[in-house]
Amino acid sequence: SAVISQKPSRDICQRGTSLTIQCQVDSQVTMMFWYRQQPGQSLTLIATANQGSEATYESGFVIDKFPISRPNLTFSTLTVSNMSPEDSSIYLCSVRDRGGEKLFFGSGTQLSVL
Amino acid sequence: GENVEQHPSTLSVQEGDSAVIKCTYSDSASNYFPWYKQELGKRPQLIIDIRSNVGEKKDQRIAVTLNKTAKHFSLHITETQPEDSAVYFCAASTSYQKVTFGTGTKLQVIP
Helix, strand or coil: CCCEEEECCEEEECCCCCEEEEEEECCCCCEEEEEEECCCCCCEEEEEEECCCCCEECCCCCCCCCCEEEEECCEEEEEECCCCHHHCEEEEEEEECCCCCCEEECCCEEEEEC | CCCEEEECCEEEEECCCCEEEEEEECCCCCCEEEEEEECCCCCCEEEEEEECCCCEEEECCEEEEEECCCCEEEEEECCCCHHHCEEEEEEEECCCCCCEECCCEEEEEEC
């Protein structure tokens, strides 16, 4: 399985500010997936990050709020912009294995917005 | 897009009993169905998965069944232990594409 490093592991932020989350994978992957898990809820896909092209956002998520970078095949960042308390969640990056099936998660970023 | 429903939302069983969690999916193109276990404060961990060309798969005390015609799949845990207590998520996808998750089942195993 892929080793996925994510940082920061947690942060407490003031409303109106932005936070950038980094995700590093130990192998080259075509797609990286960013999920949000609100307290007590399931995992909701924010966007799919492809190297060399714009990220693909799911319904309800927009690039201005969640800009994503994907400079190479092992790294991606997700920024949560102009934060409000409703953005308090766990954010998880993930990748699928070489066979395109098994999905593995990073350790997550616990974000609290005051 | 894909929609995955999961039941029950909470489940309490006595230690040693079996637990069953059921899911349905909507997209007939989905061909891969993983199950994840998430302990408090930790990332989801893949515990078992099944492909659409297989009807059942077992791994020790855990089994998953798939009814492709009815678009149903289920997780079965036998001889439950306190360490099985966690939130379980089913999911559906096609290869290389996004994975859609169910709403989760909080399993409590009572010693």
